[in-house]
Amino acid sequence: MKILVCIKQVPDMESRFKLNAAGTWYSDQDLAWRMNEYDEFAVEQAIQLREQAGDAEVVVLSIGPDRVKEAMKKALAMGADRGVHIQDDASYGKDPYQIASAIAAYAGEQNFDVIFTGMQSQDRGSAQVGLLLAGMLGLPAVTTIVGFEYDGSQATVRRELEGGLKSVVKLSFPAVLTCQLGLNTPRYPTLPNIMKAKKKELVSLPIADLLKVEALVTTAATRFPERKGGGLILEGDVGELTEKLVAILKEKTTVLK
Amino acid sequence: MKALLIAESRQGKILPGSYETLAFANKIGAEAAMFLVGSEDALPKFDGRLYLADVAAAGEYNPDEHLRLLLEVVAKESPQLVVLSHSSYGWDLAPRLALALQAGQVSEVVACEGDTLVVPACNSKLQRVVRAQSGVTVVTLQSGAFSLAGEPAGTPTVEKLAAQAGAKLEFAGYEEAEKGGVDLSKAEIIVSAGRGIGKPENLVMVEALAKALGGEYGASRPVVDSGWAEHNRQVGSTGQTVAPKLYVACGISGAIQHLAGMKKSDFVIAINTDRDAPIGEVADVLVVADLKQFLPALTDRLQK
Ligand SMILES: Cc1cc2nc3c(=O)[nH]c(=O)nc-3n(C[C@H](O)[C@H](O)[C@H](O)COP(=O)(O)OP(=O)(O)OC[C@H]3O[C@@H](n4cnc5c(N)ncnc54)[C@H](O)[C@@H]3O)c2cc1C
Numbered sequence: 001m002k003i004l005v006c007i008k009q010v011p012d013m014e015s016r017f018k019l020n021a022a023g024t025w026y027s028d029q030d031l032a033w034r035m036n037e038y039d040e041f042a043v044e045q046a047i048q049l050r051e052q053a054g055d056a057e058v059v060v061l062s063i064g065p066d067r068v069k070e071a072m073k074k075a076l077a078m079g080a081d082r083g084v085h086i087q088d089d090a091s092y093g094k095d096p097y098q099i100a101s102a103i104a105a106y107a108g109e110q111n112f113d114v115i116f117t118g119m120q121s122q123d124r125g126s127a128q129v130g131l132l133l134a135g136m137l138g139l140p141a142v143t144t145i146v147g148f149e150y151d152g153s154q155a156t157v158r159r160e161l162e163g164g165l166k167s168v169v170k171l172s173f174p175a176v177l178t179c180q181l182g183l184n185t186p187r188y189p190t191l192p193n194i195m196k197a198k199k200k201e202l203v204s205l206p207i208a209d210l211l212k213v214e215a216l217v218t219t220a221a222t223r224f225p226e227r228k229g230g231g232l233i234l235e236g237d238v239g240e241l242t243e244k245l246v247a248i249l250k251e252k253t254t255v256l257k
Numbered sequence: 258m259k260a261l262l263i264a265e266s267r268q269g270k271i272l273p274g275s276y277e278t279l280a281f282a283n284k285i286g287a288e289a290a291m292f293l294v295g296s297e298d299a300l301p302k303f304d305g306r307l308y309l310a311d312v313a314a315a316g317e318y319n320p321d322e323h324l325r326l327l328l329e330v331v332a333k334e335s336p337q338l339v340v341l342s343h344s345s346y347g348w349d350l351a352p353r354l355a356l357a358l359q360a361g362q363v364s365e366v367v368a369c370e371g372d373t374l375v376v377p378a379c380n381s382k383l384q385r386v387v388r389a390q391s392g393v394t395v396v397t398l399q400s401g402a403f404s405l406a407g408e409p410a411g412t413p414t415v416e417k418l419a420a421q422a423g424a425k426l427e428f429a430g431y432e433e434a435e436k437g438g439v440d441l442s443k444a445e446i447i448v449s450a451g452r453g454i455g456k457p458e459n460l461v462m463v464e465a466l467a468k469a470l471g472g473e474y475g476a477s478r479p480v481v482d483s484g485w486a487e488h489n490r491q492v493g494s495t496g497q498t499v500a501p502k503l504y505v506a507c508g509i510s511g512a513i514q515h516l517a518g519m520k521k522s523d524f525v526i527a528i529n530t531d532r533d534a535p536i537g538e539v540a541d542v543l544v545v546a547d548l549k550q551f552l553p554a555l556t557d558r559l560q561k
Contacts, residue, residue: 013380013510014531026383095361096352120348123379126364127343131352140321140425143349156429159318161267161345162494164434167318170427182482214390216361220373221386231525231537235545242551242558245526248542253524255446255470255503256559 001056001173004112005046005080006103006133007039009064009071010123017224024219025092026123028065035071038118040186042179045148046116047079047187052150057081061106063099064091069202076197077189083200088207095215096124100132105210108137112174114155119144119178127178134176141176142169146183260287261336263327264303265346266295266312268431274342275301280403281340281396285369291413292330294323294420304411308333308418315420318428324353326418331358336393343397351397361389367402380512381535400494400517438489439473441497446472446505449492449519450480453508453529453548457485462552463507469559470503477509493518507548511536528552 011017011031018027035043043060050056060075062068063086072083086102088094094102107115115134120127127143134141146166147158155173158166160180189197232248234241249256260282264275275293282289290306294315300307308330315322327350331339339354341347343365355362368375373386374396441447448467450460460480467474476486478493492499494517504522509515511527511534519525520539527540528548537543544551 016533017379017382127348128352128362128364132356135353135356142426144345160495164495166432168429168432170429181478216391217363217387217389219385219387223384225384231540232542234542238546238550238554241544241546242555245544246558253503
């Protein structure tokens with residue numbers, strides 16, 4: 001069985017963002033980078049499936065500048081077998097259609113049985129790439145999975161809807177599945193596995209070899225949202241903060257009797 | 258401008274997001290027709306043309322068939338915009354449609370400014386202003402971003418579509434969340450724990466404050482996903498919707514899916530080390546502090 005897992009490297013969302021010089025995206029300076037949270041569940045599911053299937057291989061793929069190899073190394077340390085890095089210093093300017101096209105150009109010749117992706121990225125949040133990729137490869141796809149079982153011939157997935165409701169969906173491979181938070185418990189890479197990962201194959205391919213289409217959506221500008229809330233911000237010494245907050249609770253609410 | 262609005266029905270009910278697509282069409286002054294895979298027994302309240310496919314024949318989750326039906330309607334209506342909710346139904350169908358039409362898709366739209374659309378980025382810390390470069394554009398709307406001025410009203414003119422059975426994906430039914438345990442929707446005071454608590458042992462600080470205030474404790478999704486709290490304590494779009502007198506968010510960043518579950522609270526206090534955390538948008542008071550110091554101090558003070 002051949003398994004592909006597509007991941008993205010994103011900044012820590014607790015970062016204080018600044019804009020890039022063109023004002024089209026965040027500046028990538030002085031940020032802490034990590035694997036997109038949704039993708040951690042995708043990587044874990046890919047590895048669990050490989051462990052179950054036995055004779056199987058997990059390939060991890062990521063598009064971006066060289067730094068994204070750090071996130072790929074984490075996936076390799078978690079247990080992916082090899083990595084395919086699509087080198088693109090300007091990946092932030094590509095739309096989901098272009099990203100999916102580039103992945104499809106690579107994956108089209110490889111005949112993967114299953115492709116896992118995160119349901120969306122934490123920074124762009126478009127939730128499109130997995131489905132576009134599936135469409136381009138002519139594969140069935142289920143999004144937002146929070147449960148996965150494979151019985152050797154058929155997969156049963158749980159697809160999350162609103163308010164705690166799930167639908168149960170059965171499908172056969174090949175297929176694309178997009179992974180939601182809580183699908184499984186992503187493992188932490190152990191030190192020996194981090195060492196082993198350093199020896200695993202990680203090839204880089206230039207984006208120009210794979211991407212042949214123009215963007216369907218372009219970014220005119222990126223900006224900070226206008227603050228509408230305008231609530232009170234309290235800062236300072238913990239003792240003073242508690243006094244201030246208790247006073248506010250007494251004045252503005254009826255919860256303190 | 259012509260817009261095709263995708264209404265949603267689930268288990269025999271029209272979902273409220275359907276009317277948000279209508280609010281969006283009204284806002285941009287588009288002429289609107291609607292598409293629904295549903296039933297004649299539950300039609301959206303809307304004065305206009307409704308293309309209706311029978312859900313009993315098409316299946317409630319059968320994206321290939323829903324897409325086929327939708328493409329039929331797009332061919333008839335030639336809309337410039339196809340509008341869906343950014344919901345589990347919408348984000349699953351929209352990219353399939355966009356690809357079939359070679360259309361650009363703009364996800365989770367919160368505003369429309371001239372010929373551009375505004376979408377959130379980085380947990381709503383940033384906004385992108387985007388422009389589709391295609392003849393047809395597919396958009397999904399952030400839940401709650403657009404709403405009708407009044408109650409929905411009207412009766413659609415129904416045009417039926419013939420749905421076909423058969424699917425690559427076999428929908429095998431629904432699974433409800435487990436019932437029982439605490440009912441947060443009844444609590445007047447809720448103190449919720451987010452990932453900022455760091456480790457499960459720190460949940461007691463949140464519980465203690467909830468107790469000192471005479472309320473219940475809730476949680477954000479990662480806390481539930483990690484198994485530190487039960488699912489019936491999860492607040493948000495995939496958990497409970499609550500509207501207590503007081504909601505205290507401890508170490509919760511304020512993702513849109515969390516806000517969906519608590520933004521109707523009367524008074525919101527957030528405790529967060531990040532001054533820029535988006536929870537600040539809905540908080541009446543944002544206390545910039547480490548919850549590990551602040552929560553025990555506040556609990557102590559309240560017990561005095
Ligand atoms: C379809 C879908 C449905 C979802 N449904 C839900 C839902 O129902 N409910 C839900 O909650 N989420 C839901 N989510 C997930 C949501 O997008 C966020 O990932 C989640 O809400 C983040 O939880 P958090 O705020 O606890 O964690 P984070 O976003 O990781 O935030 C942690 C916060 O803690 C702060 N912090 C860290 N340390 C401290 C400290 N010592 N003291 C004080 N503050 C600290 C940080 O500054 C940060 O703001 C859903 C996501 C999707 C895609």
